[in-house]
Amino acid sequence: MAKQDRAIRTRQSILEAAAVVFDERGYDAATITEILARAEVTKGALYFHFASKEELALAVIDAQMMTDMPAAEPGRASKMQELVDMGMIFAHRLLVDPLLRGSVRLTLEHGSTNLNRSGPFHGWTELHTRVLAEGKERGEVLPHVVPADTAELIVGAYAGINTMSQAINNRADLERRATILYEHVMPSVAVPSVLARLDMAPGRGARALAEAERQRLRAAEAEAALEAAPAGVG
Structure with a gap:
């Protein structure tokens, strides 16, 4: 071992x-x-x-696709908040995760044609499609939205702002650009009642990760308390 x-x-x-x-x-x-x-x-x-x-x-x-996304807190966060959080957390992690930065550089650069760079595009598109489809089933998504088409649009647009931010200032403003992207796209995706509750502001990535960590700690404490309870109690 x-x-x-x-x-x-x-x-x-x-x-x-x-x-x-x-x-x-x-x-x-x-x-x-x-x-x-x-x-x-x-x-x-x-x-x-x-x-x-x-x-x-x-x-x-x-x-790039092996990084676990934090689970939404049951009964609170919507699927559309989960959709936004994928991009905001990604922007935040790009500032602190060298492995993710290297992965993104390889995915977006124009170089050797021998290297298959399509995996993350397919992976992120499939993930966004799934979240959008689940959101539509819950009534969070406007009726005209086609999940697969919208997923391709969001992933492609995100790749564009990522490339632009990297070229201009080494991604220092990527979170701001992501916020602008979602502020423009989400009104065409989410129903008004869900849209009004979405947190799309810069810094959301760090806030979502902090929420997930608090949720993880609460779950661990509850599990530890359950294990420490005397047999037959409850």
């Missing part, structure tokens, strides 16, 4: 180091030598986990 844990940590270290190099240099200019130096691992260790630079880059790209 210790050996397996060590292998998992090594793989993660390589991924994170590669993400930093890819973010700084792009796919074509990045070298295995730079990644090895950043990760402080041997070439054998790297090739044990990844057969090539392309396979390593694809793993970094895939990591």
